[in-house]
Amino acid sequence: LLKKYNELQLRVTQFSHVEQQLINTNDSLDHELVMYKRLNNFNSEALNTPNEIEFVELISEAIIDIFEVESSFVFIKFNNPDKNSKLIAEGFHLNESNNDQIKSEIISIANNYTFGKSFILSEDIFNNHKELSVFSECLLFQFKEIEMEATVIILALISKEKRPTYSNLELRKITIFSVFAQQVNILFSNKKKSEKIQEQIIKISESELELKRLSLIATRTKNSVVITDKEGKIEWVNDSFVKTSGYTLEEVIGRRPKDFLQRPGKDTEQIDQLKEALLKKEPIELTILNYTKSGDSYYNQLEIIPIFDELGNHINFISIQKDITAEIKFEKDTLRINSRFELITSKSNIGIWDLDGINNHVVWNDVLVEKYGADPALLGMDFYEFWKKSIHPDDYERVQYESSLLYTTDKLSIENEYRIVRYDNQEVRVLKCFTLAEKDEEGKVTRLIGSSVDITEEKEANLKLIASEEKYRGLIENMNLGLVETNLAGDVVFSNTQFQELTYLKDRSNIVIGKKPEIELEQKLKAGLISNYNKIDESVYELNFQRFDGVIVDLLVSTAPVLDQQKNKKGYITIYLDISKVKVLQKKLEIALDERNEYINKVNSIRLFYESILDHSPAKIAVISPDFIITYANDRLIEKEPIWENTIGKSLPKIAETTSSFGTNALIEKINEAIKNQQLSQFEELRTEVDGSESYILRSILPFYSQNGELEHIIISGVNITDIKTIQNDIIKKNEELKKINLELDNFVYSVSHDLRSPLLSIKGILAQVFRTGDLNEKVTKYLKLAESSVNRLDSTIQEILEYSRNARLGINVSAFNLEEMCQTIFDDLRFSTNEEFEFTFTANDSVFMQSDKSRVNALLKNIIGNAVKYRNPEITNSYAHVEFSGNESAYEIRVIDNGHGIPEKSLSRIFEMFYRASSSSVGTGLGLYICKEIVNKLNGSIQVESEVEKGTSVLITIPIILQDEQ
Numbered sequence: 003l004l005k006k007y008n009e010l011q012l013r014v015t016q017f018s019h020v021e022q023q024l025i026n027t028n029d030s031l032d033h034e035l036v037m038y039k040r041l042n043n044f045n046s047e048a049l050n051t052p053n054e055i056e057f058v059e060l061i062s063e064a065i066i067d068i069f070e071v072e073s074s075f076v077f078i079k080f081n082n083p084d085k086n087s088k089l090i091a092e093g094f095h096l097n098e099s100n101n102d103q104i105k106s107e108i109i110s111i112a113n114n115y116t117f118g119k120s121f122i123l124s125e126d127i128f129n130n131h132k133e134l135s136v137f138s139e140c141l142l143f144q145f146k147e148i149e150m151e152a153t154v155i156i157l158a159l160i161s162k163e164k165r166p167t168y169s170n171l172e173l174r175k176i177t178i179f180s181v182f183a184q185q186v187n188i189l190f191s192n193k194k195k196s197e198k199i200q201e202q203i204i205k206i207s208e209s210e211l212e213l214k215r216l217s218l219i220a221t222r223t224k225n226s227v228v229i230t231d232k233e234g235k236i237e238w239v240n241d242s243f244v245k246t247s248g249y250t251l252e253e254v255i256g257r258r259p260k261d262f263l264q265r266p267g268k269d270t271e272q273i274d275q276l277k278e279a280l281l282k283k284e285p286i287e288l289t290i291l292n293y294t295k296s297g298d299s300y301y302n303q304l305e306i307i308p309i310f311d312e313l314g315n316h317i318n319f320i321s322i323q324k325d326i327t328a329e330i331k332f333e334k335d336t337l338r339i340n341s342r343f344e345l346i347t348s349k350s351n352i353g354i355w356d357l358d359g360i361n362n363h364v365v366w367n368d369v370l371v372e373k374y375g376a377d378p379a380l381l382g383m384d385f386y387e388f389w390k391k392s393i394h395p396d397d398y399e400r401v402q403y404e405s406s407l408l409y410t411t412d413k414l415s416i417e418n419e420y421r422i423v424r425y426d427n428q429e430v431r432v433l434k435c436f437t438l439a440e441k442d443e444e445g446k447v448t449r450l451i452g453s454s455v456d457i458t459e460e461k462e463a464n465l466k467l468i469a470s471e472e473k474y475r476g477l478i479e480n481m482n483l484g485l486v487e488t489n490l491a492g493d494v495v496f497s498n499t500q501f502q503e504l505t506y507l508k509d510r511s512n513i514v515i516g517k518k519p520e521i522e523l524e525q526k527l528k529a530g531l532i533s534n535y536n537k538i539d540e541s542v543y544e545l546n547f548q549r550f551d552g553v554i555v556d557l558l559v560s561t562a563p564v565l566d567q568q569k570n571k572k573g574y575i576t577i578y579l580d581i582s583k584v585k586v587l588q589k590k591l592e593i594a595l596d597e598r599n600e601y602i603n604k605v606n607s608i609r610l611f612y613e614s615i616l617d618h619s620p621a622k623i624a625v626i627s628p629d630f631i632i633t634y635a636n637d638r639l640i641e642k643e644p645i646w647e648n649t650i651g652k653s654l655p656k657i658a659e660t661t662s663s664f665g666t667n668a669l670i671e672k673i674n675e676a677i678k679n680q681q682l683s684q685f686e687e688l689r690t691e692v693d694g695s696e697s698y699i700l701r702s703i704l705p706f707y708s709q710n711g712e713l714e715h716i717i718i719s720g721v722n723i724t725d726i727k728t729i730q731n732d733i734i735k736k737n738e739e740l741k742k743i744n745l746e747l748d749n750f751v752y753s754v755s756h757d758l759r760s761p762l763l764s765i766k767g768i769l770a771q772v773f774r775t776g777d778l779n780e781k782v783t784k785y786l787k788l789a790e791s792s793v794n795r796l797d798s799t800i801q802e803i804l805e806y807s808r809n810a811r812l813g814i815n816v817s818a819f820n821l822e823e824m825c826q827t828i829f830d831d832l833r834f835s836t837n838e839e840f841e842f843t844f845t846a847n848d849s850v851f852m853q854s855d856k857s858r859v860n861a862l863l864k865n866i867i868g869n870a871v872k873y874r875n876p877e878i879t880n881s882y883a884h885v886e887f888s889g890n891e892s893a894y895e896i897r898v899i900d901n902g903h904g905i906p907e908k909s910l911s912r913i914f915e916m917f918y919r920a921s922s923s924s925v926g927t928g929l930g931l932y933i934c935k936e937i938v939n940k941l942n943g944s945i946q947v948e949s950e951v952e953k954g955t956s957v958l959i960t961i962p963i964i965l966q967d968e969q
Contacts, residue, residue, distance in 0.1 A: 010782075013772075037178055040068040041185070048189050055090075057193065061186055062092035065158045068182060069141065069175060072164050075157040077108050082151060094159075100133050107131040112144050112155050119143070120176040120183065125162065138162040139171050143183035149194035156183050184743060191736075226302075226323035232316045234258045234280060246325050248295030259321070263292040263302075276306070283308040283316050284682060285704075289326065300327040312726075329604070352587065353433075353454040355385070359440075359447040362386050373433070373456050375426035394421035394430060408439040409447055415439065417538045419457065432458040436588060440595075451595060453588065464560075464577060484557075484578030486514050487564065490571065504557065504580050505549065515561050515576055519543060544581070556585045622699075622720040628713045630654040630670070639720070642691070669701075673716055676703040686723070697724040765793050814855045814940065816964045821859075821896070822850040825885050828864050832871045840871060841882040850887065852894055854964055855941060862937045863896070865930045866957050870900035875952065893943070893962045901954035910947060 044064040051057045058076050065074035073093035080087060089096065089105055096104070110131070115121050123140040141158040158179065160168045226243035230236050236254045244250055247263065254262070264273065272290045279286035285307045292302040303326045309318040353370025357363070364385040366376075374392055376385070393401050397420040404418045415438045422431050437452040460483065484501030488494055494514060515522045523535045523543060534546040538558070545557045558579040563571045622639035624646065626632050631653055635646045649657065654673075658666035668687075676683035683703045691697055699720045706715040769790045772778070778786065822844050829842040844850075852859065863885075870883035878901065886897040905913060914935040938945045941961050949955040 037068050040064070041178070041182055044068065044182075045185060045189075048186075054193070057189070058088065058090045059092075061156070062090050064182075065156065066092055069158045069171075069179065070169065071141070071158040071160050071171070072168060073137070073159045073161065075104075075108065075155070075159070077105060077155040077157075078147075078150070078152050079105075079109065079155070080150070080152040104133045107134050108155055108157070112142065115142060115144065117145055117153075118184075120180040122171050122176065136161050136163070138165050141171055141175065141179045143179060145183065145187045147187065147190045147194075149191045154187070154190065156186065181743075188736075188739070224324075226321075226325075228259060228321040228323065230258075230319045230321070232318060234260075234319060237318075243323065246294070246300070246323070247292070253295075262295075264290070265293055276304075279306065280319070287706075288709075289330075300325050301330045302326070351456070352584070353456075354591070355452050355454070357386065357450040357452075359449050364389065370454055373424075373431065373454065374422060375424035375429070377425065388425070392422045392425065394423055397421050405437070408437065408450065412445070413439070414441070417544070419539065419542075430458075431456055432461045436584070438588070438592065451591065453584070453591070455584070460579075464562075484580075486576045486578070487573060488514055488576070489573040490517065492517070495573065501578055504555065504578055515543070515559065515574075517574065519561055554582070555580065556582045620721075624718045626654060626673075626716045626718065628716070630673075633715075642722075643689075643720075669718070672701070673703055673718075677705050677713065677716070680705060680707070686727075687720075697722055698727045699723070762793055762796060766790070769793070814964065815857070816853060817856050818851055818853045819856045819859075820850055821852045821887055822846065824856075824860055825863060825867065828860070828867050829871075829883070832868055838874070838876065838881065839879065840874060841880065842867075842884075843882065844885045845887070847888040849889070852887075852889070854894070854961055858937045858941060859961070862934050862959065863898070865934050866898045866959075869930065870898060870902055870955070873902045874900070875902050889963070891963075893960055896959040896961070898957045898959075899954065904951040904953055904955055905947070905949040906951055910949060913947065914945075 041064075044060070044067075047060060047064075048057060051060055058078070061076050062074045065071065065076075071093075073091065075094070076088075076090045078088040087105060089101060089108075091104075111123070111127060111134070120141060120143045123142055125138040128134045128137045128140070137159045139160045142155070144153060144155040146152075147154050158171070160171070224242055226246050227240040228236060228243055229238045235256050235258055239249075239251050239254060249262065260273070260276075269291045272288050275288060276286060276290070285305070287303075287305045289301055289303050291299055293299050303324040305322045307320045307322075308316055309320060311317050351369055353373050354367045355370055356365045366385050371385075374388070376388060390398075401418060401420045404416055407413050407416060415436065417434070417436045419432060419434050422433060423429070424431060434455045434457040435452055437450055439447050440449040440451070442448050463483075483498075484504045485496075485498045486494055486501055487496040492514070519541060520537070523532070523545075526532050527535060532545050532547040533554075536544040538544055541562060542558070542560045545559050546554065547557075548554050558581045559576060560579075561574055561576040564573040564575050566572050620638065622642055623634075623636045624632060624639055625634040631651065632646075632649045633651075635649065640647050654666055654670060658670060672683055672685055685701050687699045687701050689697060689699055700723045702717075702719045702721075704717045704719075705713055706717060708714050769786060772786060773783075825844050826842075833840060833842070867883055867885070874881040881901060883898065883900045886895075886899070888895050913931050916929065916932045935945060938959065938961070941964070943959065943961040945960075946958045947955065948958075
């Protein structure tokens with residue numbers, strides 16, 4: 003008996019020792035949990051501490067609070083020698099006499115250790131340093147802060163004097179100290195980034211004024227501005243839209259423009275192009291026929307730009323619209339006038355030419371080309387030089403002199419007649435020409451416009467008539483010219499029929515001239531017989547008079563003496579040519595020229611307007627022609643990329659042959675790619691700026707096609723995206739760092755939990771064996787039961803930590819399972835945890851099968867049903883837990899109802915917090931509901947709790963249906 007008693011005493015002693023170890027382990031875990039809570043509190047406070055000095059002081063205080071040490075140092079040493087280092091101490095007195103010395107000693111010690119890792123320093127490390135020799139133990143961590151361009155050294159210290167009053171810095175504190183230091187590193191980096199963000203916010207604020215100005219422009223501009231959502235429904239229109247269309251903002255908001263501005267069957271090709279661009283979310287410019295509220299049609303020059311947010315999500319369309327009905331009408335009228343003019347000149351066999359007075363470049367119509375027998379391909383279209391060479395040598399000086407009068411006198415027009423030698427067959431032809439000059443304010447000729455009529459046949463006919471009057475009397479009578487013969491006294495001796503048809507004159511002497519034409523014409527003008535006259539050449543005049551039928555007639559009159567065989571004058575012959583149609587054509591030509599000049603002025607005005615917009619654009623823009631000639635570069639591009647200066651009119655491939663810094667070959671390749679695909683092409687370009695810095699440029703190349711599908715322009719734009727690229731790279735880097743830290747924390751929790759549970763399971767096994775002996779007294783049994791309870795509680799805590807770690811680390815595994823069987827199994831496992839009666843029921847509206855992550859749903863319901871059993875009300879005899887299950891096409895609903903103790907209202911908002919327990923009498927660890935919340939979040943569901951003290955609790959869980967192919 004004595005031997006057995008001694009063995010029992012030994013076992014009691016061993017169990018007491020184990021119990022003490024368990025208590026110590028529990029205290030250690032509680033202590034570490036407290037450290038983690040303090041670490042979490044530090045993070046919260048640090049995020050709300052914007053001032054850098056206050057932040058560093060908070061770090062010093064947190065080191066003492068979290069790791070329970072006597073003193074702490076936070077030393078920041080900047081890489082730039084011009085910046086002073088900073089040293090903040092807590093629990094240690096710093097002054098001017100020891101500050102620099104301590105900095106030097108900290109640097110000396112830290113140089114022996116690597117970055118990014120925690121170390122425990124012993125007393126012998128400090129003995130060789132004057133100021134730091136008072137310390138016996140230390141935790142050290144140092145890291146390089148890239149954003150600050152500095153090295154940060156963190157120390158947690160215990161002095162030799164107070165060593166006995168502080169616990170040792172065990173190795174397990176190194177990990178927590180590393181976590182703390184890494185969080186400090188991240189917080190330092192984030193604060194610097196926050197400062198940069200604040201600077202950007204200031205810039206954004208400064209840009210608000212510009213934004214307001216742009217808003218004012220959008221409101222006051224004469225162009226219509228429409229802003230729609232991403233589906234094309236109107237969100238805002240400006241006053242110009244209301245004025246143009248007749249629709250108010252209230253009438254169109256929420257509607258699509260096509261629903262009320264367009265008509266079925268109209269502009270179908272343009273509408274199809276518009277639909278395709280909107281569907282592809284691409285910018286588009288086109289002209290389309292729209293209708294006002296009153297039903298009037300108008301031509302709308304439309305530009306639609308898709309708007310994307312910083313993440314590239316399409317959010318809006320902006321449409322700029324211009325009513326160009328007047329321009330379209332003017333253009334059509336101009337085309338109609340030009341067509342008619344071309345038809346008239348062609349049918350009338352009148353040659354027309356247009357000379358640019360600045361560069362002497364001449365344009366001829368086809369009739370005139372044919373009259374000169376010219377070959378445009380052979381001549382290279384240089385008709386001015388060709389014309390001078392074609393003038394008959396005998397007429398050359400006269401023609402040049404007459405032409406020079408337009409340059410040397412106030413004359414605005416001349417009419418002359420001269421011979422030419424045709425190019426193709428060297429035939430001599432006589433042309434009747436009229437030339438009209440345009441002059442600037444200084445009288446300088448800027449343009450000459452003229453018409454030429456081949457009068458070779460008429461000249462030959464006149465000569466033949468004069469040489470053989472009688473022989474050709476019949477011909478004269480039927481010729482297309484009016485002819486009158488007078489004697490020396492001025493009496494009419496003959497007039498042909500054509501003269502009568504031209505003039506309707508009974509008294510032919512009214513407009514007949516002979517011996518002294520100018521004197522006679524002046525007398526007729528004063529007598530009112532003619533309206534006007536103009537001398538064209540020697541004995542050639544232009545008359546203007548009104549016939550008795552009211553028709554205004556313009557006649558070209560030429561007079562010559564009639565000689566007898568002895569060449570004595572016997573009278574005069576006067577020829578009359580009706581040039582009324584030519585004069586009308588001349589006036590129409592003048593009007594057409596005025597209209598064309600007005601149109602050119604309008605086009606130039608529009609061009610200057612859009613060039614002004616492009617020059618003030620923040621984007622760098624260039625335009626090249628289909629043959630790769632640079633036609634435009636805005637001020638922004640030339641300012642930021644001076645290589646573009648003086649390139650207007652030059653060939654891009656030629657530039658590529660002479661310089662490599664322009665990046666032209668790559669640009670040409672991208673342009674060809676955009677033309678081949680017939681769509682916008684974008685690429686990123688890394689370039690070196692004028693100041694030597696590197697920047698990222700987003701280049702956009704847009705080929706612009708006419709309505710006929712012909713390539714007209716290639717628009718090149720560039721936007722600086724350096725800041726965006728920098729932010730993207732920083733985010734990627736920090737995400738990788740956070741993934742690494744989270745993985746390390748998960749591994750740490752998982753490893754610790756497994757290492758702790760193994761000895762606990764051994765203890766539980768030993769206790770079970772002891773209880774089986776059956777020869778324990780009441781007091782020993784009581785103590786062993788307490789030990790078993792503590793072991794079970796600790797094992798439950800570890801399992802919950804494992805459950806939390808497993809939920810965080812593992813992916814979702816979807817399968818179909820019977821929820822009723824799962825709930826019944828959970829209750830069967832729990833029913834023996836109490837000696838009291840407890841009723842469990844399950845009901846389902848339809849199927850009892852569920853498709854989701856089985857293990858997670860099992861853990862979730864095990865916690866909820868377990869709480870119903872654990873916190874039952876012992877004062878009642880009918881305790882129960884009831885599970886209701888239902889589902890629809892998208893989600894399942896599980897409701898667990900019990901009549902237990904209930905949860906106080908003040909605690910309902912915190913029950914899902916980690917380690918929170920509603921009362922001190924709660925037997926749990928405070929992790930159960932926290933894990934439930936994490937599981938529900940992992941499954942993209944929700945959990946809601948309703949409870950009333952002493953009446954019970956209702957928990958509603960909603961979990962979306964997850965299909966196998968959605969994992």
